[in-house]
Amino acid sequence: MISRSNAVKIFISVNIVSWLLLLVVNLLNFLGWNNYPALGVPVYLKGLLLNLFLAFIFFYYRITVGQLRDDTFINLLTRLVVTGCTTVLVSVLMRFLVFLLGENLLAQHAEVSTIFYHVNIGLITIFLTQTFFVWKILILYQKSRGLLTFWYFFEYCLLASLLLNFFQTNTFGPVFLGLFGILSLYGFILSVNLRWVAYLNFKEKWQGILLIILVVLFSLYFMYTLWDYVLDRARSVDIFANVYMLAMFTFIFIYALFSILVILFNLPTTSVFEQKIEELLNFQKLTQSLQMGDSETKVYETLIEGTVKATLAEAAWLEVTDDKGNIQSFINRNISRSQTQAIKEYLNAKNGHRQLTVPLMKNLKKKSGFTDSMLIPYKSLLTVPLLFQNKHYGMLTLLKEEKDGFDNENAETVTVFARLAGVAIENFRLVSNALENERYKEALNIAKKVQQSLLPTCTNLSDQFELSIFSHASDEVGGDYYDFYKMADTQTAIIIGDVSGKGTSAAFHMAQMKGVFQSLIEMNLHPDEFLRHANNALSRCLEKNQFITASYFLIDTEFHSIQYARAGHCPTLYFSFRDNEVYYLQDKGLGLGILRSEDYSLHISKQEIIYYSGDAMLLYTDGIVEAKNTGGEEYGYERLLHFMRTHIQQPAEQFTHLLVTEIQQFCGSENLDDDYTAVFLKFI
Numbered sequence: 053m054i055s056r057s058n059a060v061k062i063f064i065s066v067n068i069v070s071w072l073l074l075l076v077v078n079l080l081n082f083l084g085w086n087n088y089p090a091l092g093v094p095v096y097l098k099g100l101l102l103n104l105f106l107a108f109i110f111f112y113y114r115i116t117v118g119q120l121r122d123d124t125f126i127n128l129l130t131r132l133v134v135t136g137c138t139t140v141l142v143s144v145l146m147r148f149l150v151f152l153l154g155e156n157l158l159a160q161h162a163e164v165s166t167i168f169y170h171v172n173i174g175l176i177t178i179f180l181t182q183t184f185f186v187w188k189i190l191i192l193y194q195k196s197r198g199l200l201t202f203w204y205f206f207e208y209c210l211l212a213s214l215l216l217n218f219f220q221t222n223t224f225g226p227v228f229l230g231l232f233g234i235l236s237l238y239g240f241i242l243s244v245n246l247r248w249v250a251y252l253n254f255k256e257k258w259q260g261i262l263l264i265i266l267v268v269l270f271s272l273y274f275m276y277t278l279w280d281y282v283l284d285r286a287r288s289v290d291i292f293a294n295v296y297m298l299a300m301f302t303f304i305f306i307y308a309l310f311s312i313l314v315i316l317f318n319l320p321t322t323s324v325f326e327q328k329i330e331e332l333l334n335f336q337k338l339t340q341s342l343q344m345g346d347s348e349t350k351v352y353e354t355l356i357e358g359t360v361k362a363t364l365a366e367a368a369w370l371e372v373t374d375d376k377g378n379i380q381s382f383i384n385r386n387i388s389r390s391q392t393q394a395i396k397e398y399l400n401a402k403n404g405h406r407q408l409t410v411p412l413m414k415n416l417k418k419k420s421g422f423t424d425s426m427l428i429p430y431k432s433l434l435t436v437p438l439l440f441q442n443k444h445y446g447m448l449t450l451l452k453e454e455k456d457g458f459d460n461e462n463a464e465t466v467t468v469f470a471r472l473a474g475v476a477i478e479n480f481r482l483v484s485n486a487l488e489n490e491r492y493k494e495a496l497n498i499a500k501k502v503q504q505s506l507l508p509t510c511t512n513l514s515d516q517f518e519l520s521i522f523s524h525a526s527d528e529v530g531g532d533y534y535d536f537y538k539m540a541d542t543q544t545a546i547i548i549g550d551v552s553g554k555g556t557s558a559a560f561h562m563a564q565m566k567g568v569f570q571s572l573i574e575m576n577l578h579p580d581e582f583l584r585h586a587n588n589a590l591s592r593c594l595e596k597n598q599f600i601t602a603s604y605f606l607i608d609t610e611f612h613s614i615q616y617a618r619a620g621h622c623p624t625l626y627f628s629f630r631d632n633e634v635y636y637l638q639d640k641g642l643g644l645g646i647l648r649s650e651d652y653s654l655h656i657s658k659q660e661i662i663y664y665s666g667d668a669m670l671l672y673t674d675g676i677v678e679a680k681n682t683g684g685e686e687y688g689y690e691r692l693l694h695f696m697r698t699h700i701q702q703p704a705e706q707f708t709h710l711l712v713t714e715i716q717q718f719c720g721s722e723n724l725d726d727d728y729t730a731v732f733l734k735f736i
Contacts, residue, residue, distance in 0.1 A: 668696075
C-alpha cells in the first residue's frame with residue numbers, strides 16, 4: 053500500500069516528467085512542421101502526455117488540498133491567493149524577459165516562445181486545479197450524501213473529458229460544445245452551495261470578497277496570456293480547445309461570482325447578528341455576576357459596559373441607592389460628577405422624562421451657577437430606573453452627541469439590562485445576607501420556580517416515540533438540565549446536561565445553558581458544531597474552574613436516524629430491539645468550558661445511528677450512577693445496564709418510575725446527595 057507522502061512524491065515526479073516530455077514533443081512537432089516532416093509527433097502521443105500532466109496535477113491537489121479541510125475559510129483562500137501571486141509573478145517575469153529580448157528577436161526564435169507558452173500552461177494548470185479543490189471544500193461544507201454524490205459525478209465527468217485530447221476533434225464542434233455545456237451546467241448547480249458564508253463575521257466577509265476577487269483576476273490574467281500566445285502563432289497544444297481546462301475555468305469563475313454576490317447580500321445583516329450575539333454575551337456576563345463572591349461593583353461595571361456597547365453611547369453613569377434613597381455606588385464613563393449633577397437638576401425640572409433629545413448644553417447654560425467647565429456636548433439622553441418587584445435601586449443614564457441618538461430598540465435593550473441588573477442587585481443582597489434572615493429562603497424558592505419554568509414539561513413531542521422524564525435537585529435548585537425543541541414535523545432536538553457543582557451557582561449556569569441552547573437551536577447546526585458554538589459562548593462566562601457536560605441529539609423520524617455528539621457527559625444507554633442487546637454509546641467528548649480555544653473541536657465528534665421500532669435510549673446525569681448506599685458503594689453503570697435489560701418492555705412512564713424507585717431503595721433514602729435526572733425515550 054503506497055503511503056500518502058510517497059503518492060505525493062510520485063505525482064510530482066510524473067507531473068515534471070510529463071510536462072518536459074510534452075514540451076519536447078511539441079518542439080519536435082514544431083520542427084517537423086516547419087523543416088523536418090519526419091519528426092512530426094502523432095496526436096494521440098501529445099494527448100497522452102498532456103493528459104498525464106493534467107491528471108496527475110489533479111490527483112496531487114486532490115490529496116494535498118483535502119488535508120486542509122479543517123482549516124478556516126479565510127486561511128484556505130489566503131493560501132490560494134499566495135499560489136496565485138507566485139504563479140502570476142513567474143508569468144510576469146517571463147513577459148518582462150520577452151520585453152528585454154525584444155519582440156522581433158522572439159519572433160525569429162519561435163522555440164523560445166513555445167517554451168514560455170508551455171510554462172504558462174503549467175502555471176495556470178497548477179493555479180486552476182488548486183482553486184478547483186478549494187471550491188470543493190467550500191461547497192461540501194456541511195455536505196449531504198446527495199451533494200457528495202453529485203460532486204464526485206462532476207469530478208469523474210471532468211476527468212472523462214480528457215479523453216478528447218487523444219483525438220483531433222473539431223474545436224467548438226457538437227461533441228466539444230455538448231460536453232462543455234454539460235460540465236458548465238453541473239458547475240452552475242454546484243455553485244449554489246454557499247453555507248460556509250453564514251459562518252463568516254463582518255471582517256471575514258470583506259476579506260473573503262477581496263481574496264475571491266484576486267482569484268478571479270489571476271485566472272483572467274492567465275487566460276488572457278495564453279490567448280495572446282495562441283493568437284501570436286498556431287500552437288500544437290491549444291488550451292482553448294481543451295474542454296477540461298475551459299470547464300474548470302468556467303466553474304471557478306461562476307462559483308467565485310456567486311460567492312461574492314452572496315457575501316455582499318449577507319453583509320447588511322452580519323453586523324446586526326454580531327450585535328445580537330454581543331448582547332447575548334453581555335446578558336450572560338451580567339447573569340454570571342449573581343454568583344456568590346462577586347462584588348456589587350463588578351455587577352455595576354458589567355451593566356454599564358454592556359449598555360454602552362449595545363447602544364453605542366458616548367457617555368454614561370450609574371447611581372445605585374440603598375433602601376433610604378442614599379447613593380450607595382456611583383460609576384461614570386466619559387463624564388464628570390459635576391456634569392452629571394447639572395444634568396440631574398435639569399431632569400428634575402423636566403419632571404424626569406425617561407428619554408430626551410434636546411440640546412443639553414444650550415438649556416443648561418440658562419441655569420444659574422452653570423460654568424464653562426461644565427460644558428456638555430451631548431444632545432440625546434436616555435435614563436432608565438433599576439427596578440425589581442417595585443423596588444427602586446437607582447438610575448442608569450446614557451448620552452450621545454447626536455440628536456435623536458436613541459431609538460425604541462435602544463430603549464428596550466437598556467430596559468432589559470436594567471431589569472436584569474435589578475434582579476442581580478436584589479439577588480446579591482439576598483445571598484449576602486442568606487445566613488442572617490429568611491429572605492434567602494424566599495429567593496431560593498423563587499429561583500426554584502424560575503428554574504422549573506426553564507425546564508420543559510410537555511413530553512408529547514412526536515407520535516413516533518414515547519418520552520418520560522424524572523428530575524430531582526438535591527438542594528432547592530440544581531445544575532441538571534434537559535430540553536427539547538421541535539425543529540420540524542420530523543425532526544426533534546434533545547439535550548441533557550450537568551453543571552459542575554451544586555446549588556445556586558450550578559442553577560445560574562444551567563440558566564445560561566438554557567439561553568445558549570435557545571439561541572443556537574435556530575441555526576440548525578450539526579451536533580458537533582452545536583457543541584463547538586456552545587463551548588465558545590460558555591467559555592466567556594464560566595469561571596475557570598467550572599464546566600458543563602452535555603449530550604446533544606437530533607432525531608429524524610422520517611429517516612429513522614439519530615445524530616448525536618457528547619461533551620463529557622455520561623454515555624447514553626441504548627437498547628437495540630433487532631439485536632435484543634443493551635449497550636452504552638461510546639464516543640469521545642470533552643466538557644464545555646474545559647478547553648477554551650478553537651482546538652475544542654478536535655475533542656468532539658458527530659455520530660449517527662439508525663433506529664428501529666422498539667429501540668430505546670436512556671439519557672441520565674451522573675447523580676444516578678454515582679448514587680451510594682450506606683456502605684459507600686455506587687449504583688454504577690453495570691446495575692443501570694442490567695435494570696434496562698430487565699425492564700425494557702415497560703412503558704416509558706413506568707420505566708422511569710421503577711428506575712427512581714430502585715435507586716432510592718439502593719441508597720436507602722429518597723433524598724440523594726446529588727442532582728439526578730433521567731430521560732427515557734422509546735421508539736414506537
